[in-house]
Amino acid sequence: MRRLAPLIPALGAVLLAGCRPTVDPEAWEALPYDATEVRVLLAADAEQLMVAFPDGGRLLEPGGETLYRVPAGWELVFWLDTAGNLVVNGELLSGSAVVLAGDARSGEPPPRLVHDNVGYRPALSVERTPTGLRLVNALDVEDYLRGVLPAEVYVDWPAAALEAQAVVSRSYALARAWAKPSAPWHLRADTASQVYGGLDREDDRTSAAVTTTENLVVLHEEELVTAFFSACCGGHTAAVDDAWPGSPRQPWLTGVECPWCADSPHAAWELRLEFPELSRLLVDHGYCSAPLSGLQPLTNPRTGRVRALEFVTVADESFSVPGNELRRLLGYSRLKSTRFELFDIDESGLSLRGSGYGHGVGLCQWGARGMAAAERTAAEIIEFYFPGCRVADYRELEPPPS
Numbered sequence: 001m002r003r004l005a006p007l008i009p010a011l012g013a014v015l016l017a018g019c020r021p022t023v024d025p026e027a028w029e030a031l032p033y034d035a036t037e038v039r040v041l042l043a044a045d046a047e048q049l050m051v052a053f054p055d056g057g058r059l060l061e062p063g064g065e066t067l068y069r070v071p072a073g074w075e076l077v078f079w080l081d082t083a084g085n086l087v088v089n090g091e092l093l094s095g096s097a098v099v100l101a102g103d104a105r106s107g108e109p110p111p112r113l114v115h116d117n118v119g120y121r122p123a124l125s126v127e128r129t130p131t132g133l134r135l136v137n138a139l140d141v142e143d144y145l146r147g148v149l150p151a152e153v154y155v156d157w158p159a160a161a162l163e164a165q166a167v168v169s170r171s172y173a174l175a176r177a178w179a180k181p182s183a184p185w186h187l188r189a190d191t192a193s194q195v196y197g198g199l200d201r202e203d204d205r206t207s208a209a210v211t212t213t214e215n216l217v218v219l220h221e222e223e224l225v226t227a228f229f230s231a232c233c234g235g236h237t238a239a240v241d242d243a244w245p246g247s248p249r250q251p252w253l254t255g256v257e258c259p260w261c262a263d264s265p266h267a268a269w270e271l272r273l274e275f276p277e278l279s280r281l282l283v284d285h286g287y288c289s290a291p292l293s294g295l296q297p298l299t300n301p302r303t304g305r306v307r308a309l310e311f312v313t314v315a316d317e318s319f320s321v322p323g324n325e326l327r328r329l330l331g332y333s334r335l336k337s338t339r340f341e342l343f344d345i346d347e348s349g350l351s352l353r354g355s356g357y358g359h360g361v362g363l364c365q366w367g368a369r370g371m372a373a374a375e376r377t378a379a380e381i382i383e384f385y386f387p388g389c390r391v392a393d394y395r396e397l398e399p400p401p402s
Helices: 013-017 025-029 141-152 159-179 204-212 275-284 323-330 365-373 378-385
Strands: 037-046 048-053 057-060 066-070 074-080 086-088 097-102 113-115 118-120 124-129 132-140 216-220 269-274 292-300 305-313 318-322 340-345 349-354 390-393
Touching: 037 048, 037 124, 037 141, 037 159, 048 097, 048 124, 048 132, 074 132, 086 097, 132 141, 141 159, 141 204, 159 204, 159 216, 159 365, 159 378, 269 275, 275 292, 275 323, 275 349, 292 340, 305 323, 318 323, 365 378, 378 390
Parallel strands: none
Antiparallel strands: 037 132, 048 074, 048 113, 057 066, 057 097, 074 086, 097 124, 113 118, 124 132, 216 390, 269 349, 292 305, 305 318, 340 349
16 A cells, blocks of 8 residues: 655645545445544443533434434433433433434534533433443544644644644544444543543634644554653653553654753652651552651663652562552642652652653653744654654555454
């Protein structure tokens, strides 16, 4: 299969015209599922769900048959009765799932459905599960990205940085969706996947970046890349197994030196940890039963990432805590990254000096901003943070399996 030439000019109409698929588009159209649909988990294990229809809409069976028309301004409240049956506004439903759709309209804005004070593009599905109710937003990946980018980057950043984020976020979303196309949901709406703010979060500047890069993804040879990103790498991106021990090494996720994120407010930081607090935290989470007496960081010397910390207690217990697990225990906004070193230790506690914010794998968002300010293109940004990869139309690939 022919590869596209490396992308040198700025992403735009001319570039996109040269990134058309090199396989028969009918192969994609013949898939038994919509290859561009992503399903985003909005709520799980809920006892009750409420969805408002400010513009009106329909309540559908999963197969598409209309059960009820919903007038504009109405709210539907779903719950399970004592027998586990799905109920809406007091009326028993025969199935285990329903679909909420907005009334079709031309132009903008699109119809809007509201859950938990956030507006979403239709459709939403309410599903009965063994542990409660689940709410999922199913929509085209391009519309999904319109709600992701303004929640993940600053909308006033240079266009090339926003375009790079669009390509990376599209790659991540489609890789998740194609891995399990029939799964009830592919992505969470929070930092466990990508932050998704729905229709209400959309902004013209980030939407323009989505439109400009439509269908473009990160490829390594003929493989769609699960493209990770974080806020600021602090001078060197992480290898994938720095962040997630045991993860298989990938040539595009071994970490690169980054001189571009020095303007980030997270480029340098310090943190003081008192031994009584740290000991109590580790005891409470079952790592040990006695106060700490010593510790030693295990660092990847190439990337500067602390992969784990080895602790010893006064009871001669010894154990190891992965660096990202320590971040979770302390709070991700408190221990901003695993790129740190001990610079002071005394009998009461220790002080850390670090750089960066986030897991550090893949695209450095503040670095992308710095590269864009230096007039690098979106393609150049991506190729820097994902060595050996290229940007291309996903339809250049063979269609994913069913």
